[in-house]
Every structure is written in C-alpha cells, then in structure tokens.
Amino acid sequence: MDFGWTKEEQMWRKAVHDFAQKKIAPRTREIDDNSHIPEDIIEAMADMGLWAPTVAEEYGGQGMSVTMATIAAEELGRAEISLALPVMYLVQASWGFVFDRYASAELKREILPAVTAGKAFLGIASTEPGGGSDIEGVTRCTGQRQPDGNWVLNGEKLYISGIKEAQRMGGAYMTLVRTDPDAGHKGFSFFAVDIKDNPQVSTTLIHNWGRTGISTGGFNMQEMPLADRYLIGEEGRGFYYAMEGYTYARALIGATCCGAAETALKLGVDYIRQRKSFGKPLAAYQGINFPAAERYTDIESARLLTYKAAWMADQMYSKGAFKPKDTALFGAMAKLRAPIMAFETFNEVANWLGAMGYTKEYPIEMGIRGVRSYSIGAEGGMNIMRMIIARELIGNEYTNPRR
Ligand SMILES: Cc1cc2nc3c(=O)[nH]c(=O)nc-3n(C[C@H](O)[C@H](O)[C@H](O)COP(=O)(O)OP(=O)(O)OC[C@H]3O[C@@H](n4cnc5c(N)ncnc54)[C@H](O)[C@@H]3O)c2cc1C
Numbered sequence: 366m367d368f369g370w371t372k373e374e375q376m377w378r379k380a381v382h383d384f385a386q387k388k389i390a391p392r393t394r395e396i397d398d399n400s401h402i403p404e405d406i407i408e409a410m411a412d413m414g415l416w417a418p419t420v421a422e423e424y425g426g427q428g429m430s431v432t433m434a435t436i437a438a439e440e441l442g443r444a445e446i447s448l449a450l451p452v453m454y455l456v457q458a459s460w461g462f463v464f465d466r467y468a469s470a471e472l473k474r475e476i477l478p479a480v481t482a483g484k485a486f487l488g489i490a491s492t493e494p495g496g497g498s499d500i501e502g503v504t505r506c507t508g509q510r511q512p513d514g515n516w517v518l519n520g521e522k523l524y525i526s527g528i529k530e531a532q533r534m535g536g537a538y539m540t541l542v543r544t545d546p547d548a549g550h551k552g553f554s555f556f557a558v559d560i561k562d563n564p565q566v567s568t569t570l571i572h573n574w575g576r577t578g579i580s581t582g583g584f585n586m587q588e589m590p591l592a593d594r595y596l597i598g599e600e601g602r603g604f605y606y607a608m609e610g611y612t613y614a615r616a617l618i619g620a621t622c623c624g625a626a627e628t629a630l631k632l633g634v635d636y637i638r639q640r641k642s643f644g645k646p647l648a649a650y651q652g653i654n655f656p657a658a659e660r661y662t663d664i665e666s667a668r669l670l671t672y673k674a675a676w677m678a679d680q681m682y683s684k685g686a687f688k689p690k691d692t693a694l695f696g697a698m699a700k701l702r703a704p705i706m707a708f709e710t711f712n713e714v715a716n717w718l719g720a721m722g723y724t725k726e727y728p729i730e731m732g733i734r735g736v737r738s739y740s741i742g743a744e745g746g747m748n749i750m751r752m753i754i755a756r757e758l759i760g761n762e763y764t765n766p767r768r
Pocket residue numbers: 488489490491492495496497498499523524525526527573581738741742743744745746747748749766
C-alpha cells in the first residue's frame with residue numbers, strides 16, 4: 366500500500382494549484398454575481414490543458430488518468446468555491462472521457478478538437494421532466510431508426526448543465542434516448558446532439574440558486590433528424606455508458622468538495638485565530654476547536670474515499686483489476702460523503718464567523734449554495750448513492766426497488 370503521490374502527480378497538482386489560485390480564485394465573486402464564466406478564463410484553462418483533459422492527445426486532450434483529472438478537480442474546487450467552474454470542468458472531463466472511449470473516430474474528429482481547445486461545450490443530457498434517478502422508468506425521449514439507417518429524435522431533456530454555453534459555443538450533448546422500447550435498460554443509446562442553431566430544438570433556462578456561473582436548463586427535440594454517425598458507441602449500450610460516466614463524475618465531485626471544504630476550513634481557522642471573545646481567541650475554546658478538528662478529519666475521510674475511487678478506476682482501465690460495479694461502489698461512496706462533508710464544513714465556518722458569516726463579504730454563502738447542488742441531485746441524488754452501496758452490500762435481489 367502506498368499513499369504517496371508520484372512526481373508527475375505532485376507537479377500537476379502544483380501547476381493547477383498555482384494557476385487556479387492566481388487566475389481563478391480572485392474572480393469567484395465575479396463569476397457568481399454575473400452568472401457567467403468569463404471567456405478569458407475558459408481560454409486560459411484550455412491553454413493549461415484543463416478542458417476535457419481526459420480526451421486522447423490525438424484529439425487535443427492529454428489522455429489523462431482518472432487520478433490526475435481528480436487532482437485538477439480538487440484544485441479547481443479549492444480555488445472557485447461557488448463551484449461553477451469546477452462543474453464546467455468535471456462535466457467535460459468525465460463525459461469527454463466516455464465520448465472519447467466509445468464514439469467513432471469520425472465523430473471524435475468532428476467534435477473533440479474544438480472541445481479540448483475550449484471552443485465548444487460537451488455536456489450530458491440524461492434527465493427529463495419526469496425525473497433523473499430512475500432512467501429506465503421515466504425516460505421518454507426516443508430515437509427511431511429510419512429506413513435509410515439514420516435517426517429521428519424526439520423528446521425533452523431538463524435540468525441540464527450548460528444550456529446557455531452550448532447554445533453559444535456549439536459542441537455536443539451526449540443525449541440518452543430510448544431506441545428500443547421493449548429492451549428495458551438495454552434499450553437506450555447515446556447520441557451527440559448539437560443544440561446551437563438547431564431548428565428542431567427549442568431550449569429553456571432555469572435559474573438555480575447556486576453555482577450560477579454555469580447555466581442550467583433544458584432542450585426539446587421535435588422530429589429532429591440525425592445522421593447515424595452521431596450515434597455514440599453501440600446501439601443499446603447507452604445505459605451502461607451513462608453509469609460509467611456518472612461513476613467518473615462522482616470521483617471528480619468528491620474532489621471538488623474536498624478542495625472547496627478545505628478552503629472554507631482554512632478561512633475559518635484564520636478567523637478564529639484572530640477573533641477574540643471573552644478575552645481569548647475563539648480558537649482557544651473547545652466549542653470551536655473540536656468542531657474544527659471534526660471537520661478536518663471529515664475532509665480527509667472524504668478525500669481518501671475519493672482518491673480510492675479514482676485509483677480503482679485507473680486500475681480498472683489500465684489493468685482490468687476491478688469491475689465497473691466495484692468502481693461504481695466507491696464512486697457512490699465518495700459522492701455520498703463528500704458533498705455532505707463540504708456542506709457541513711461551510712455551515713460550521715459560517716457559525717464561527719458570526720454575523721460576518723451571513724454577509725457576502727465572505728465567500729461562505731457561495732460555497733453553501735454551490736455544494737448543495739451535489740447533494741440535491743447533480744450526478745445522482747444521495748438516495749441513489751445509498752441504493753448503489755446497499756446493492757453491493759446486501760444484494761440486488763433484496764434492494765432493487767423494482768422487484
Ligand atoms: C444543478 C444541477 C445540474 C444538473 N445537471 C445535469 C446535467 O447536466 N445533465 C443531466 O442529465 N442531469 C443533470 N441534473 C439532474 C440530476 O441528474 C438529477 O437531479 C438527479 O438525477 C435526480 O433526478 P431528479 O432531480 O429528477 O429527482 P427524482 O429522480 O425525482 O428524485 C427525487 C428525490 O427522490 C430520491 N429518490 C428517487 N428514487 C428513490 C428511491 N427509490 N428510494 C429513495 N429515494 C429515491 C432522489 O434521490 C431525490 O432525492 C442536474 C441537477 C442539478 C441540481
């Protein structure tokens with residue numbers, strides 16, 4: 366067992382840390398207030414290789430390992446605690462990986478070089494108005510193969526990250542649709558759908574109360590023709606690709622939560638060291654420093670789960686050492702622990718700050734709003750994580766809600 370970092374990992378962390386602290390951290394409030402990630406930040410991130418770095422070098426990425434991508438997610442979360450920019454990063458890193466792994470070479474050549482250059486957006490569109498947790502039960506979007514071998518897509522996707530950005534930049538949504546109504550979870554397929562200037566697509570925007578720098582909304586496809594080359598991977602494998610992408614994204618979410626929580630804790634510790642009450646620094650009271658110790662330990666626990674999930678995924682991809690269900694389990698554990706841990710850390714620090722903690726002078730409120738999106742639903746709600754974990758612990762025959 367080795368808990369150390371390789372030289373390459375240390376150098377990558379330092380490079381991303383320095384970049385993010387210098388170029389991104391000072392602009393967190395601007396990103397949140399303007400509900401927009403400035404174009405120069407996107408450009409700088411692409412120059413740093415932080416735009417879908419998991420994509421192969423052939424298409425402009427870095428073919429980065431899950432662990433390296435997770436390190437970057439932690440450093441971005443540490444710098445930008447409204448979490449808009451980390452979300453933008455992790456959506457493209459995780460789904461870019463899946464796209465790169467399964468799409469045809471022709472489709473990758475068409476879409477990925479612009480994505481890795483920061484000129485196009487790559488997103489995931491799985492959730493629908495009827496729900497996101499129960500993909501098999503509620504997905505209504507359909508893809509029907511035409512006699513000429515091409516497709517027509519119909520239906521609505523909702524609560525989708527990056528609608529405004531995708532309209533502006535173009536690119537692709539990995540869009541999950543039902544292509545065989547009788548095949549259960551084996552009846553889903555992924556298509557690359559570009560919503561920019563698409564006459565068969567109408568869009569909506571939703572106003573979230575957190576991580577506002579990246580938009581959320583929906584799109585509706587009406588009799589939308591699509592050439593067969595936009596089918597991603599094999600027909601009927603969409604559900605499995607979705608699970609793979611979610612597992613990847615959950616490790617990255619775990620890392621952004623650890624980074625953001627550590628920023629909050631550091632800010633809080635700086636404050637309690639200097640703020641005096643009843644003649645002593647707040648830090649001298651166990652009512653304050655014991656919760657600080659708890660939160661510090663919680664961050665480290667979540668980090669261990671997160672990097673174990675990332676390491677297992679790397680071992681799976683490079684050596685076949687684990688099965689997808691093993692990595693799904695640890696991805697779910699990281700996602701179950703890290704967002705709650707981060708929320709509690711922000712909340713605790715807000716207490717220490719007193720009235721100051723309830724102002725916008727401190728960034729704590731941005732973190733509370735941002736991190737809550739992960740426990741409410743983004744990349745799967747908490748009960749869905751519990752469901753995955755219980756399934757592995759107890760057995761699908763006992764825990765599957767459909768049985
Ligand atoms: C900010 C944000 C961004 C998002 N971005 C995207 C995106 O880019 N692409 C995308 O496809 N989706 C996106 N989503 C949607 C997200 O994937 C869904 O919110 C998530 O899958 C849950 O679906 P739902 O919101 O429809 O809740 P529902 O599925 O309706 O579930 C509601 C609640 O019930 C719980 N629940 C459901 N079933 C059970 C059960 N059997 N037992 C116990 N509890 C249960 C859930 O955990 C949840 O708490 C985003 C969500 C948010 C909040």
